[in-house]
Structures are given as C-alpha cells and as structure tokens.
Amino acid sequence: MxxxxxxxxxxxxxxxxxxxxxxxxxxxxxxxxxxxxxxxxxxxxxxxxxxxxxxxxxxxxxxxxxxxxxxxxxxxxxxxxxxxxxxxxxxxxxxxxxxxxxxxxxxxxxxxxxxxxxxxxxxxxxxxxxxxxxxxxxxxxxxxxxxxxxxxxxxxxxxxxxxxxxxxxxxxxxxxxxxGDGPLKGRCAIVTSGPTHEPIDPVRYIANRSSGAQGTAIARALMSLGADVTFVTGPASHPVPSGVNVVPVQTASEMLAAVEDALPADVAIFAAAVADWHVANAGDSKIKKDGKGLPSIELAENPDILAIVSQLKKNRPELVIGFAAETDDVIENATSKRKRKACDWILANDVSPETGIMGGSENAVTLIHNSGADVWPRMTKDQVATRLAHAIVDHLGATE
Incomplete structure (x- = not known):
C-alpha cells in the first residue's frame, strides 16, 4: 500500500x-x-x-x-x-x-x-x-x-x-x-487481548502472565490492512495500539459482553488469555488473616467466550480464530480444542516456561484448520501478526 x-x-x-x-x-x-x-x-x-x-x-x-x-x-x-x-x-x-x-x-x-x-x-x-x-x-x-x-x-x-x-x-x-484502501477495507474485526483479572476481594485477584503483546500486534496488523478493529483488552502491560476502538475490561464476563456488543464482525480473533475460573464468593471487603486458618475460596467456571461466539446462530463472524496456549502435547490439545470449541482456526503455541513465550517478544505457533496444521517458524509477535493478517485476507477473499 x-x-x-x-x-x-x-x-x-x-x-x-x-x-x-x-x-x-x-x-x-x-x-x-x-x-x-x-x-x-x-x-x-x-x-x-x-x-x-x-x-x-x-x-x-x-x-x-x-x-x-x-x-x-x-x-x-x-x-x-x-x-x-x-x-x-x-x-x-x-x-x-x-x-x-x-x-x-x-x-x-x-x-x-x-x-x-x-x-x-x-x-x-x-x-x-x-x-x-x-x-x-x-x-x-x-x-x-x-x-x-x-x-x-x-x-x-x-x-x-x-x-x-x-x-x-x-x-x-x-x-x-x-x-491505504487495504484488502480488509470495509471489514470489521474483533480482537481480544491480555489477561483477565478475576477479583478475590477488592485488593486481590486471579490473573496470569499474558502481556497482551500478541493481541496488540494482531490488531495493528489488521488495521494496517484497512480493517475496522475493535480491540477488547484486559489489564495488559503492553500499550494498546493506536487507531483502533479500544474497549478496556477487567473480567471474563465483561470481555464477553464487550465482544457481543461489537458484533456483527467479519472476523474475531481471541488472543486474550482469559481466566478459566472466577471466585464465586469474592469478598466485598478485604479478606483479613484472623488466625483461624485459610479462607475458603470457591471457584466457578467463566464463560467460554471462544465457544460461545463460534457456536452463535446469528451474527457469527465468517472467521473465528482462537489461541491454544499449551505446555504439553501442544498440537494434539489444540486440535482437540478447535473441534470442541467449533472455531475455524486455532493458533497453538507452546508456553512452557523454558520457551520464554508468555510475556516475551517472540512466538512459535502452528495454525490448525480443517485441512490440517501449518507449522510456522519462531518469529517476533509482530511477524506472527502480519502473517496471520495476510492469511485472513486470503481466506476472506476466497470466500467472497
């Protein structure tokens, strides 16, 4: 362009x-x-x-x-x-x-x-x-x-x-x-990014080490190709991209609501590391040590945003893409996840501590789709985003 x-x-x-x-x-x-x-x-x-x-x-x-x-x-x-x-x-x-x-x-x-x-x-x-x-x-x-x-x-x-x-x-x-009037001009994209924070009490929360760097790079790559991007982000440490519609959220429930509000869209990419559980009995005030033992924390499942959007009967995006951050049997687990969630593509990545990927500047992904798996070499997260954005262009162009 x-x-x-x-x-x-x-x-x-x-x-x-x-x-x-x-x-x-x-x-x-x-x-x-x-x-x-x-x-x-x-x-x-x-x-x-x-x-x-x-x-x-x-x-x-x-x-x-x-x-x-x-x-x-x-x-x-x-x-x-x-x-x-x-x-x-x-x-x-x-x-x-x-x-x-x-x-x-x-x-x-x-x-x-x-x-x-x-x-x-x-x-x-x-x-x-x-x-x-x-x-x-x-x-x-x-x-x-x-x-x-x-x-x-x-x-x-x-x-x-x-x-x-x-x-x-x-x-x-x-x-x-x-x-540019890029190849995605006129297309709407939703990108989720970062972690979610699930409160235990007003001071503490459940979270993970996601920096939001990969989601930010994807949003920026889609924007550079002309897409109108809604960027739904948890409290990430990575700065949000410029030129997109930023929707900040804290919890998984808030993220789901923001995604639903952003529909319809042509493509939805779920790069956020959403917490699997939230605290069902979160305290309204700070939980104090009282010498009577550990407090009881009851966990409940969070909504599965990827599965919910993938299985929509109305307003389902043409292309729904998820991420599978795994530490063991990466390809097998990600392939199973794609089928279970009913999404179109899954990007599987190994986030074992020794890889340095979680929170780092590089990523190594395998794109899993209905026809098989494409192994990408380790590259920067910006390069992953660019490659993914062009794959999206190829897919949406082929289905018009």
Missing part, C-alpha cells in the same frame, strides 16, 4: 531520532518516496548527510533558505506528499502543532498542510504525562491528527514509563492504515 506513495518525514530533536533512519529504510523498502524535514534540534542527533543518503533526496532544514524556497517553497513542501509523518514528535513540536505555532520550517509546514498527519510521540515519561502535553494531545486528536505510540519502557535518561517512540514497523503500519 505504500508503493509509489510520497511521505514527508519531519524529524524532531530527541534521542529517538536515530530510529528515523531505520524508518526511512523501512519506507524505501516498500517503494515509498521519502522527503525529510530536519529540525535544528533533530540535526543534533542525526546529520543531514545520513538522512539524505537514505532518502536519496535533498533534506530541508531552514525556513528562510532562499534556494530551498525557490526550488520547493514550504507551501508546496507541505502539500506535495501523500502523508506527513512526524517522528520523533517531541513535546515542543506537539505544542506548536496544537497551538498553531509556526516559527521554523517544520511547524510552518505542519500548519500549512492539507494532508493527513501522523505523529510518533517521544519524550521523557514526566513530559509525556504532564498535564500540558496531555492537553495538547487531546487537541491534536480532536483535530484528527493521527498518533502511534508512545510505548512504555526504559528511557535514555534512566527512567521507565510511557514515552518511547514507537518502533519503525509500527509507524509503517500506522502509515499504511492512514493511506
């Missing part, structure tokens, strides 16, 4: 600017023309020569450069591209965008454009969570500025939290979604 498209990349000042070089490379690999505007602060982190070498184009830096204005004025620069991407989008650039500032080439281009704008915020966690930045973000969102990220993680300054710029492939996916 990015082939023969033209992207204007504005590189702000921040340590994440080094990722902009890889981002240019990723765009060029897809046949995209990239023209870059490098801010003065951005040039402290990457050089005009390195940017120009990767784009194969002249780099624009100065609003008052007479030669640049004669060759391609800032008005033409702001409108010649199909999409403007700001990466990294610093707190300063976001403030200028939200408040109409135009005192350098980057901010002037952004104010003069009539094209869609995608920002990839990057800054210190305290700057990101500051009320002023959040007000600016709300203004930009109301102005229909698109955003991808930021992610949570370690900062160059030594702090930890949200503020890391999205990875280049995430930005590419967001750009594809912004530009």
């Amino acid at each position: 990015l082939a023969n498209k033209h992207i204007l990349l504005i590189i702000g000042g921040g340590i994440a600017a080094y990722k902009s070089l890889d981002l240019i490379r990723k765009f060029r690999e897809r046949g995209t023309k990239v023209t870059a505007v490098l801010t003065k602060a951005g040039s402290e982190f990457v050089t005009p020569l390195s940017v120009s070498a990767l784009t194969g184009e002249k780099v624009f830096e100065d609003l008052f450069n007479l030669t640049d204005e004669a060759e391609m004025g800032h008005i033409e620069l702001s409108r010649a591209a199909d999409l403007i991407v700001v990466a990294p989008a610093t707190a300063d650039l976001m403030s200028k965008m939200a408040n109409g500032g135009a005192n350098d080439l980057a901010s002037t281009v952004l104010l003069a454009t009539d094209k869609r704008v995608l920002i990839a915020p990057s800054m210190n966690v305290r700057m990101w969570t500051h009320a002023a930045t959040q007000r600016n973000l709300a203004t930009l969102q109301s102005d229909e500025i698109l955003a991808v990220g930021p992610k949570e993680g370690d900062m160059a300054c030594g702090e930890y939290g949200p503020g890391r710029m999205a990875e280049p492939l995430e930005i590419v996916a967001a750009a594809e979604a912004a530009l």
